[in-house]
Amino acid sequence: MSELITSANIEEVIAKNIYIEPEISKQVITIQTNQSIMRVASVPQLALIILKSYGLIQFPIDDQFFSGAIYVKEGKIIPVINTALPRANQYFAAWHEVYHLIFDKVSLDHYIETDNTIEERKAECFAAHMLLSGLERYYNELTDEGFLSKVFYCMSTFQAPYKAVLISLYEYALKSENEELKRKIKSVFDVRFDNMPERFRSLGLDDSLVLPSNVINMAPLQDKIRLKEKENPELSYHKDNEEYLKNIMKEIELITRKEKE
Numbered sequence: 001m002s003e004l005i006t007s008a009n010i011e012e013v014i015a016k017n018i019y020i021e022p023e024i025s026k027q028v029i030t031i032q033t034n035q036s037i038m039r040v041a042s043v044p045q046l047a048l049i050i051l052k053s054y055g056l057i058q059f060p061i062d063d064q065f066f067s068g069a070i071y072v073k074e075g076k077i078i079p080v081i082n083t084a085l086p087r088a089n090q091y092f093a094a095w096h097e098v099y100h101l102i103f104d105k106v107s108l109d110h111y112i113e114t115d116n117t118i119e120e121r122k123a124e125c126f127a128a129h130m131l132l133s134g135l136e137r138y139y140n141e142l143t144d145e146g147f148l149s150k151v152f153y154c155m156s157t158f159q160a161p162y163k164a165v166l167i168s169l170y171e172y173a174l175k176s177e178n179e180e181l182k183r184k185i186k187s188v189f190d191v192r193f194d195n196m197p198e199r200f201r202s203l204g205l206d207d208s209l210v211l212p213s214n215v216i217n218m219a220p221l222q223d224k225i226r227l228k229e230k231e232n233p234e235l236s237y238h239k240d241n242e243e244y245l246k247n248i249m250k251e252i253e254l255i256t257r258k259e260k261e
Helices: 010-031 043-052 087-102 119-132 135-142 147-158 162-176 179-188 196-202 219-231 240-258
Strands: 057-059 067-074 076-082
Touching: 010 087, 010 119, 043 076, 043 087, 043 119, 076 087, 087 119, 087 240, 119 162, 119 179, 135 147, 135 162, 147 162, 147 179, 147 196, 162 179
Parallel strands: 057 076
Antiparallel strands: 067 076
């Protein structure tokens, strides 16, 4: 599971980001220059499209700390996204899992989110790079707004979670030696907003970004099973695959329950 980031350890996290940034930047360029991948205008939606090609499962899980995972069993790799979280968090989680699928060479032999490794930090950094390119320039152009309002505008424009925006801004503040911006970020970093949708609406922003979608969608994986069945209708293991899907859902629910205990 990704590390819990607070105002107390944000500089330690950013130090890791800076260390791995050259590697992550190359990976981001690899994605952005691949025309077969970059075929839609919406960067957040693109991550979901990529995951669907692997048989993405989307469904709500009552666990605020479980955003997504790559489920691996018997050589099969299946991404999962928790739709009980706000859409912004789902988009970030989707790019996080894309990193694991495409670039992570060490984690796909187990259930990824149970381990806190450097690969988790790389996945977080990759997701931030994919979603938040140009954030600093946009933030600086918002001259007539209060600090939190500027953060919410950034969230809306880049379709990214609250803390992801603050972490990227803090990294910018460190590099530019902007102590005032660092102070502002730390003062609100650990704040939990139970009224985020209302705050978005008060600024004229679409609040759907900060609300859960609660989507239940297993169609990509079911489609892969049906495709295999059409390719080889005489084989008998297709029913086994359908049963395998049911078992995956049961095991994921069991894992998330254990993590909350």
